[in-house]
Amino acid sequence: MSQQANPTVRTRIAPSPTGFLHLGTARTALYSWAYARHHGGQFVLRIEDTDVARSTQDSVDQIMAAMHWLGLEYDEGPIYQMQRLDRYHAVVEQLITEGKAYRCYCTPEQLETMKAAQDARGEKRRYDGTWRPEAGKQLPTVPVDVPPVVRFKNPIDGDVTWDDVVKGPITINNREIDDLIILRPDGVPTYNFAVVVDDYDMKITHVFRGDEHINNTPWQINIFKALNAPLPAFGHLPIILGDDGLKLSKRRGAVSVTAYEENGYLPEAMLNYLSRLGWSHGDDELFSREQLVSWFDGSHLSKSPAQWDPAKLDWVNSQYIKQIDEARLAALVAEQLAKRGIAADVEQLQPMCALFKDRCATTVALADWLAMYFVPVTPSAEDLATHVSEAIKPALAQLAERFATIEWNKASIQAAIKEVIGAQGLKMPQLAIPVRVLVCGRAQTPSVDAMLELFDKEKVIERLRAV
């Protein structure tokens, strides 16, 4: 489908600021952003900070920085739920007045007893309706010392049905769900309530989120209906599995967007890779942000979990590393080197990046290579023993001598090497490999003349003479 203008489309990402931007949340943000951009609509950032004990501004900052890095710019926000308490309280009062919510004075102990009794009877745990008002029902006497919660009076009969953008039609019977707490005694709303008031107030038309929220959606739909609010479309995205087939988790590798930035991935590669985790456009694997936006119409979203594939991410990243502007690549590698205390000049780095980029999946891998141009190398004892024999030392000494006299460019370097090979009766690798080991600290590199040319001549001579 081609890009369609529908400026009424409004999507949001609603992270809880209790840590970094998780890859799963980043993918949800990406789909929400792309869907809004596809339609020429709006994308909103809402901070769901009602878990006061765990929410931090530092986490908000990290989440916003990671979104900015990925280029997921929002049109509105950040909107903080904790700054909207008055609004939630007003809606709660309205629902109570309309008989759609009620105060419940059950103590935690009473609720525990209720649960234990249900467990003993083998029943599903649910609120038993003690304080639920019904026509003709006598409610208990309000205790003076129990701060109440407010519960939503969920319909008892009938089904809740929605046509999920990802999963297709879903139906849940109201008997499956109980009267959910919408306001805690401390005046803070619960997720399922605040999310609805916000999605309503913010005129959200399409809610994309992880499928761990499917069970929350019937409650939310019932609250939307109680508010006479239009229902958004819901799309529940399957989880992302790790490459071991288990839930992607911190224990098994990096799960924060920021870690990938630090580990040398490019934002456009991350965006490209993340977008394919649960969505496809034919066989396309590499595409631009603009193509993604023009294609992302909410179709071709996968119902089954996607699997994180580090090798594929590396492949995608390496494709972008090859393509991007070389000055930008050099600047990114300079940042990586700076983290290691190496101050490298970006202009000087540029031809080095050009020579090595085909063999590197990340800017960290490039920095691993290019550090040898700036700081001393330590060849391994094994490489020295294998490649730098006593027999080759005279040839190395002769090469160092020749190098001292030549103008430092690829052609003269190559000529000097050939001369020494001829004089000593050697084959190219017999000299080139020891040169690599001594100068670069490793036995395999790109073509030796091109690689040496980018060194300071004196440094090469010094390293050749070190044995």
Ligand code: GLU
């Ligand atoms: N704060 C919720 C989360 O991070 C948002 C869920 C939603 O998008 O409704 O999972």
